[in-house]
Amino acid sequence: MNPKRIGADFLVFSRGFVRNPVGLFFSLVFPIILIGLFGLIFSASSSTTVTVYTENLDHNSPLSVDFLSALNNSTYVHIQVVSPVTGQTFASWLAQQGDSVGMIVPAGFQANYTNQTPVNVTLYTDPSDASSGGIAQFVVTGVANSFNLASSHGSPIIGTTNQQVGSQVFKYIDYLVPGLIGFSILTSPMFALVEISSTYRKDHLFRQLSLTPLTKGEWLTAKILWYIVLTIISAAIMIAVGVFVFGADVGFTVGLLPFLVLGPFFFVSLGMLAGSVSRTPESAAVLGNIITFPMMFLSGTFFPVSSFPPGLQAVAHILPLYYVIDGMNQVMLFHNNTRALLDLGVILIGGVVVFVAAIAAFKWRDE
């Protein structure tokens, strides 16, 4: 590996890339369009506050009112108090409303609380709207916990709720930003390298390069470096759009960088491998799609993997992109560095294997 030769090849390749408007569009503008599109669609329908239709059967006792306003204060839910439903169950009434989250504060709520007798608040959620239900569940549990704590310690009732709840709940856009960064880490190198591997072969460009001291490893490394640069730029743009346009609660942390480096390392190599083991440009494209499409949707790109049914979650765990996106979620959202390091390890080992295989598989010269 000679850095000067890698640099020279990087320069030629990046110039060619920048001079080709279509490639540039797909690499930089397309992710922005995606994040804009998904951000708009989903932040409009499941706006960040979830409306919770509430029957207060405790006749507006001071404690029940405090409890409901604590929930409101969390800003993640909006408590809409309704008069008790008659003639049908609360659940079926709720189903007729567009929104599907409801809650019943039982009679005797304050009395039981004061006596330290267990009392249950009932939460109604619709499994088909898992994210709203999840948010409501988080908030209600959090507030209830703090009320319980306050009761046993005899300290003031309201106050800590906001913080406790706020650090647990993430908005859709928070998941979307790392998801779409992962999406572009996957798609832009994969499609490009599959294409490059067939056009270079057709135009005899590999043969031309084989007549120079450039090695296959140096050539592939230059491609990886370029896609790392491109990934960092497009990740920065996507984070900026996510944060400033859609109010995503994510940061451009240093911990993100290893993923923006190892992700392209893995997928540039994988794209080259897929292109090289195929005999024709057509079969290369098909193989590229077979590899890319399941990963595009099942790795947590558009929806968190944790919201998948268990079977699909198992599938996600064998997809390399899952580890890239999960790792970015860990550093950007959950601040779980141990888990992130584990993900990095998987990508690094996989990347080395694919890189070596790609170099072995692609031929400079004809037999």
Add this chain to the structure above:
Amino acid sequence: MGDAIAVHGLTKQYGDLTAVNSIDFTVPEGKVFAFLGPNGAGKTTTVEILEGLRRRTSGDVKVLGLDPWTDGLELHRKIGVIPQDFRFFEKTTPREAIQYYATLFNVKVDASALLELVALGDKAHANFDVLSGGQKQKLGLALSLVASPTICFLDEPTTGLDPQARRGIWDVIRKLRREGRTVFLTTHYLEEAELLADQVAIINHGTIIAEGSPTQIIRDHGRPERLSVDGPPSLGEFLKKRLDRAVTVTEGHVEVQMRDKSDALVVLQAIESSGLPWTGFATVSDTLEDVFVGLVGKMDDGVLGGAPKP
């Protein structure tokens, strides 16, 4: 001086097709070697084997003492190559391409001078995909020279070039020869080979059918010199009876084969004695092209206008 290239019993098979059939030749150092043959004869196949781009089926090949296939990386630092269908990165300019090669080969090169040498100075900053076919070819030549190669392999470097540009390339080839480099050239322009080459080999259907310097090949395979005059067909008939020499008649044109230079006097005397009208005389000798067409036509007899082989 040794041989830059030595080939013994080289054979290349593509499946059932034997593209090159046990050929032998050597190219002395510092000479221009022209490798000629009709389409599909096996020229590119041979060149690519010598360049280390293609694996041979069997035979012994040494280029600068190296095995081109196994010692490719070392060999490629010493040879310059224009492939027959040279292509490059579409969005790269000739100047950038030369700088790229210079870095890869770790050499210093005056890009402007090199571009002037191949008459591409005015397109130094145009992307490769907008260059004309001939301009692309010229860039190929420039790139092949970046690393000051000991041997230059030029596979049809002048195909598709205008007459001026072809002469430009000839000058470059002459310059390379003056600098002591070996040039391995393939071309379909026979006059080019005759003009430039020290050595020529003609290959057909994978077999070498003639080899030597152009004059040697013409002497060995060409017809003797002929005396030609313009005159009626009856003149031809008269000469056939009168002289014991081959006579050909074509549309008001008569050609008589001579035994040697002084034979011209005998032939002219016979023409004059016919009493028939005749004008303008000239001597005609075979060019390399005539020999080539004769040799290749003989093997593929019937291909050029005659009946197909049974």
